[in-house]
Amino acid sequence: MEKITDYFGSLVFNDAVMKEYLPEDVYKALKKTIEQGKTIDPGIAGDVAQGMKEWAIEKGATHFTHWFQPMTGITAEKHDSFITPTEGGRVLLEFSGKELIKGEADGSSFPTGGLRATFEARGYTAWDPTSYAFVKDGSLCIPTAFYSHGGHALDKKTPLVRSMQALNDASLRLIRLFGNTDAKTVKPTVGAEQEYFLVDKKLYDKREDLRFCGRTLFGAPAPKGQELGDHYYGVIRPRVSAFMKELDKELWMLGIPSKTKHNEAAPAQHEMAPVFTTVNISTDHNQLTMEILKKVAEKHGLVCLLHEKPFGNLNGSGKHNNWSLSTDTGVNLLNPGKTPCENLQFLLILTAVISAVDKHQDLLRLSVASAGNDHRLGGHEAPPAIVSMFLGNELTDILDSIENGTEYTAKAREKMDFGVKTMPSFRKATTDRNRTSPFAFTGNKFEFRMLGAPMSIAGVNTILNTIISEAFDEFSDRLEKAEDFDSEVHAIIREYYGLHKRIIFDGDGYSKEWEEEAERRGLLNLHDAVSALPYYTSKKNVELFGKYNVYSEIELKSRESINIERYNKCLHIEGLTALRMAKEQILPVLSKIGADLSLNLTAKEGAGFTAKYERSIAEKLCELTDGIFEDCATLSDAINKAENSDDILEKAKAYRDLVIPAINSMRSKVDTAETMVDENEWPYPNYCDLLFSV
Numbered sequence: 001m002e003k004i005t006d007y008f009g010s011l012v013f014n015d016a017v018m019k020e021y022l023p024e025d026v027y028k029a030l031k032k033t034i035e036q037g038k039t040i041d042p043g044i045a046g047d048v049a050q051g052m053k054e055w056a057i058e059k060g061a062t063h064f065t066h067w068f069q070p071m072t073g074i075t076a077e078k079h080d081s082f083i084t085p086t087e088g089g090r091v092l093l094e095f096s097g098k099e100l101i102k103g104e105a106d107g108s109s110f111p112t113g114g115l116r117a118t119f120e121a122r123g124y125t126a127w128d129p130t131s132y133a134f135v136k137d138g139s140l141c142i143p144t145a146f147y148s149h150g151g152h153a154l155d156k157k158t159p160l161v162r163s164m165q166a167l168n169d170a171s172l173r174l175i176r177l178f179g180n181t182d183a184k185t186v187k188p189t190v191g192a193e194q195e196y197f198l199v200d201k202k203l204y205d206k207r208e209d210l211r212f213c214g215r216t217l218f219g220a221p222a223p224k225g226q227e228l229g230d231h232y233y234g235v236i237r238p239r240v241s242a243f244m245k246e247l248d249k250e251l252w253m254l255g256i257p258s259k260t261k262h263n264e265a266a267p268a269q270h271e272m273a274p275v276f277t278t279v280n281i282s283t284d285h286n287q288l289t290m291e292i293l294k295k296v297a298e299k300h301g302l303v304c305l306l307h308e309k310p311f312g313n314l315n316g317s318g319k320h321n322n323w324s325l326s327t328d329t330g331v332n333l334l335n336p337g338k339t340p341c342e343n344l345q346f347l348l349i350l351t352a353v354i355s356a357v358d359k360h361q362d363l364l365r366l367s368v369a370s371a372g373n374d375h376r377l378g379g380h381e382a383p384p385a386i387v388s389m390f391l392g393n394e395l396t397d398i399l400d401s402i403e404n405g406t407e408y409t410a411k412a413r414e415k416m417d418f419g420v421k422t423m424p425s426f427r428k429a430t431t432d433r434n435r436t437s438p439f440a441f442t443g444n445k446f447e448f449r450m451l452g453a454p455m456s457i458a459g460v461n462t463i464l465n466t467i468i469s470e471a472f473d474e475f476s477d478r479l480e481k482a483e484d485f486d487s488e489v490h491a492i493i494r495e496y497y498g499l500h501k502r503i504i505f506d507g508d509g510y511s512k513e514w515e516e517e518a519e520r521r522g523l524l525n526l527h528d529a530v531s532a533l534p535y536y537t538s539k540k541n542v543e544l545f546g547k548y549n550v551y552s553e554i555e556l557k558s559r560e561s562i563n564i565e566r567y568n569k570c571l572h573i574e575g576l577t578a579l580r581m582a583k584e585q586i587l588p589v590l591s592k593i594g595a596d597l598s599l600n601l602t603a604k605e606g607a608g609f610t611a612k613y614e615r616s617i618a619e620k621l622c623e624l625t626d627g628i629f630e631d632c633a634t635l636s637d638a639i640n641k642a643e644n645s646d647d648i649l650e651k652a653k654a655y656r657d658l659v660i661p662a663i664n665s666m667r668s669k670v671d672t673a674e675t676m677v678d679e680n681e682w683p684y685p686n687y688c689d690l691l692f693s694v
């Protein structure tokens, strides 16, 4: 039988493969760039390309492509074959250093948020040697950055890598002050847990809302949802299990360390989580994971839904971004150790994260702002739109005692007693978990839970890396001047914790009371994407990203416009789809059912029988039918009003304030009507079929 170890990473041009396929000096030079961030020597590109080509052809590749992550949030590729025709009708297979290093992407169709208009229609892709190349579907994929002729980043990867550089410098500066002299690099590590739904492809194809919007715009709840809690961690059904096995194999071949799989809370909902790795790699991996989820699902007659809220009344899908910081010597800087109260470096780093998150709540909030995620944030299954942090009792107590100048006495970790002698006993963790917190400390990392399932993790990590660099530098500025190092560390913790501890909240983040309490604390509550996105270009944020060379002002502006435009386009599509379904599917069916019922009614009453059912349903259905008809006009007007606005933010407000309510009003009528009619006559598959058939 085939073993995982035989094929794990078999499609990746990783370190072991590089060693085998590259001349020794080339391999060493490349490794320096990858591990220590040294500038790549363009002289080695020819040899690297040669080695890559040889290896890729052995793996069955016929083409190569620069693979990049434009601001659409998905990946882009344009394939060129290796062939060069020669005499006698034959071909040579070629791939040059120049082709490896640089590509010209005539990408005028990629969103640029006005960036390209200011310069010219040319875009370039440049090899990112820090991410491994791989073979996918017969093509050698070379991870690249994508930028404009004027040198502006047109992608999600470039700012991420810039932020990693900033954080590396700021972290090394700080840990040197604590006497760490051996670490050469500090890198953020991320493990992204990915939630998704699986539905039957045949049913999916019959629903225009799923096909065009990725979510159901209509649908009465099934009698059973997730209330029994019987799906979460439940036994995986055979069809899903076969899907998951193939998914894992495909991921493993691409070197993606898929680790955990399980059923999630909602029916038809599942999760996968990989082992964490350096953030630029985990970003590539997560993009590939989303692509492969969809591809493998199709092979099994399924469709993988990554939308934040595919179904009303059920949990939506998120992505948990587990973030930490690691030195090249293998030290996790967020590991509190056995006695966190004595670990000053850890406590200072923790304080830096607290102050960064409090100071830049707006940025974390906008990093997850989208039309889709608006359905999820603040719902009863997802973190609210308010950013807050959970530390757990022990750490909160330690920081409190430093702030108050009182002595902290560590509590012994209790032993678990199961009351069963034969079971192994172990010590309890010092704190429980808090599932409702948007940003929770979970042992040796922070788990940021506000991302929507389809989102790229690049944006939020670019932000995290930058805001934490800023806090580190503020601390280093002070510590470098300090006369008594330890007492200055204490002073900083006391001061910053005091200023920023309002961001810490250990209670139920889903509750109404928290919203009120957060308001009293002065925390931001940016309820929807339209309110959050304009913060991209606030003065504070332009200065911050400028200082760390992560985003220029114009790059921020472009991201702001792209995301607002995306919101508008998404709602435009939803509005048109709702109209189309109502006019071309729902209303004609309702009209026919109403007429049939009336005929039955007259027939029955004419024959001298009672017809309570027909009379009551026909009346109610006719009323709903007319209501839906009127809602079509309202929705249509709302869409026109929104589209008539030239300003993208005004347009977004019109979508939020006019179009969304019109869709909601229509939905409530359609869903009521659905529960009153013969299910065989309903024009598309219902929630019972979609959620309980796989």
Ligand code: ADP
Residues within 6 Å of the ligand: 189, 190, 191, 192, 193, 260, 273, 274, 275, 276, 277, 322, 323, 324, 325, 332, 444, 445
């Ligand atoms: P849960 O669902 O209980 O939160 P999972 O096991 O599903 O936990 O996912 C935890 C994720 O956190 C995994 O992707 C794991 O690799 C990641 N993780 C663990 N340690 C670190 C770390 N030091 N840095 C980044 N991510 C980490």
Ligand code: MG
Residues within 6 Å of the ligand: 193, 271, 273
């Ligand atoms: Mg998990």
